[in-house]
Amino acid sequence: MPMQRAPRASFERMNATLLACPKCRVAVPVRKRLLLVLPNGEKYEYVCPQCGSTCGDTIEPPARPF
Numbered sequence: 001m002p003m004q005r006a007p008r009a010s011f012e013r014m015n016a017t018l019l020a021c022p023k024c025r026v027a028v029p030v031r032k033r034l035l036l037v038l039p040n041g042e043k044y045e046y047v048c049p050q051c052g053s054t055c056g057d058t059i060e061p062p063a064r065p066f
């Protein structure tokens, strides 16, 4: 896993992420919930607002002072 360089600038938007919920079987505007803080970033999980199922997770690297 190439961890050295991240050529992609982060252009995250504030609008909700749409993910397919495994239970509802539709794309839902998931809620992002902080799961745990790791040395290399923060782990979030995406939760369905309707049934509460986990639709996915992500690890975001810590914000850099650049």
Ligand SMILES: [Zn+2]
Binding pocket: 021, 022, 023, 024, 025, 028, 048, 049, 050, 051, 052, 053
């Ligand atoms: Zn759901």
